[in-house]
Amino acid sequence: MNRIQEIHSRLGASIATTEPMLRFDRPFELLIAVILSAQTTDELVNRVTIELFDAYPTPRALAGARIGDVERIVYSTGFYRTKAKTIIAAAAVVVERYGGRIPRTIAELLEIPGVGRKSANVIVGTLFGEPAIIVDTHFARVTRRLGLATTGSPARIEAELRRLVPESIRYSFSMLINRHGRLICRARVPRCEECVIADLCVGAGIVS
Ligand code: SF4
Structure with a gap:
């Protein structure tokens, strides 16, 4: 060996x-949780996503959210204004460009606001079994x-x-x-x- x-x-x-520490039930939820996890802990993200996904259970719902409402929910994760704006924009891209589905390639994921290489790798590895x-x-x-x-x-x-x-x-x-x-x-x-x-x-x- x-x-x-x-x-x-x-x-x-x-x-x-080796399960991810971010909690999620659906692919869209992992995308949003990964974006929110920048500069904070997974535990804090897990606390806010319960309310967030309850209020906005689909990409379309989050894309149409009022920014002030989202800011209030994600406040404790830090950089809440930027994060609220980014996750609404990310949801809009998922709806408009991918019909509500999470794309399967790193190149496509990198086109989504808030997604860098680390996040894209988390998503393709966790959701799609990519290396x-x-x-x-x-x-x-x-x-x-x-x-x-x-x-x-x-x-x-x-x-x-x-x-x-x-x-x-x-x-x-x-x-x-x-x-x-x-x-x-x-x-x-x-x-x-x-x-x-x-x-x-x-x-x-x-x-x-
Ligand atoms: S530096 Fe890290 S990996 Fe290396 S022996 Fe110490 S704990 Fe282990």
Whole structure:
């Protein structure tokens, strides 16, 4: 087993779930939750989307929403004016360009307001089973500490990891690294003494 597969296997054995932390029932809800998750926590997003999707259960309903009403609901996620405007615009694009369905390709998703590469990869990986590499702050930090990524740019980290990680495990690898970053390889003080991949890590014990 090579190093990537060993990391994948050990994290897979130690982490209970790789389900996304954002709650959603329908594809449209994941799109909106991912947009709202910028600069905040998934827990906060999960709190506001209950009311949001209750009030606006479809892309068409959200596209026709009054901005002040949406601002009030998403207020606690921060940047609420921009986020309200963006999710209404995103819903409008989904209705007008895709007939209410979430597009399946990264190129199409990137045309939707508020969707960047990370969000597009979350969506194609989670909804459509595509071999997504999802570079968020946790993934970038952990892959750099492991010595797998050599750059700070999310786009370049994605390209580097696409070369290293086989397609068949890219999505699960992304989710496992993300969870490992949240739970063990934390930003300020990584818990290297509890880490199941410490012997495979170039940063073990030296990162702070
Ligand atoms: S050994 Fe430490 S720095 Fe390396 S992956 Fe584990 S927790 Fe992170």
